[in-house]
Amino acid sequence: MITIALTKGRIEKDTVKILAEAGFDMGFMADKGRNLIFIDEAQDLRFLLVKALDVATYVEHGIADLGVVGSDVLYEHPGSYLEMLDLNIGLCKFSVASIPSYNPYDHKRKKIATKYPKIATDFFNSKDEDVEIVSIQGSVEIAPVIGLTDAIVDIVETGNTLVANGLVVFEDIVRVSSRLIANSASIKKNPEIMTLIDRLQAVVGNEEVAFNG
Ligand SMILES: Nc1ncnc2c1ncn2[C@@H]1O[C@H](COP(=O)(O)OP(=O)(O)OP(=O)(O)O)[C@@H](O)[C@H]1O
Ligand SMILES: O=P(O)(O)OC[C@H]1O[C@H](OP(=O)(O)OP(=O)(O)O)[C@H](O)[C@@H]1O
DSSP states (O other): OEEEEESSSHEEEEEHHHHTTTTTOOGGGTTTTTOOEEEEEETTTTEEEHHHHHHHHHHHHTSSSEEEHHHHHHHHOOOEEEEEEEESSEEEEEEEOOOTTTOOTTTSSEEEEEEEHHHHHHHHTTTTTTEEEEEEETTTTTTTTTSSSSSEEESSSHHHHHTTTOOEEEEEEEOEEEEEEEEEEHHOOOOHHHHHHHOOOOOHHHOEEEEEO
16 A cells, blocks of 8 residues: 655645546545545555645655655755655745845845745855844734834745735745655555656656655
8 A cells, every 4th residue: 555645735636636637536535524544445545634744754754655745845844755756736936025125135134034944044044144033933924014023034826915915025035836755665665656656747747856855
């Protein structure tokens, strides 16, 4: 049996769609209720629905052979998993944003609110800008508006949240998309896993096979 950990929430529907397009019968997840484990004996597949960061944990520990998770999470929490495919879903980007009058390149020490301290620190360090990170769990856009920080580093998808809160993007840091990750021992042990990956690759049409961790 192959176990796949899926990120519960935003990218769940598109992930299931890719699996269905690859020929897997995903009907058993249609009426999922509050279930978090789905076993399909006929297809020899088991799905775990977990939080994004936990996808990487389950794969690293070899409990899940494969996982689907955003590159934002992988960047922030690098680990010993193989990154196999860019699934081209869950598309968004990391951006630096603030109120329009702010200058993020003034070489003054700046306070940045973010849920993603690693990407924010790496970005500003690469620009030779000194930063103090203020860790925020959500509604990050409020921080520069009410004076908690100078700016934010956050995910931007449509840009609606920024506009609604009077913020503008100063710079895009990196594109974010969902990735298929794998446990390396699982791949060596079970050749069926590579066959499954090939089927997904045929759907997403992506050549990328990169090592991470
Ligand atoms: N507007 C967006 N906001 C956040 N993530 C997005 C957005 N658009 C696409 N994504 C991608 O979707 C993935 C899953 O997001 P989702 O909000 O479901 O889980 P999460 O990041 O664990 O959030 P939470 O902690 O709020 O549950 C993210 O890791 C990111 O790669
Ligand atoms: O560009 P947009 O389409 O407006 O999307 C971006 C918003 O979505 C995410 O927040 P989320 O909805 O996950 O809520 P959160 O603030 O609780 O993290 C992200 O942190 C932004 O706030």
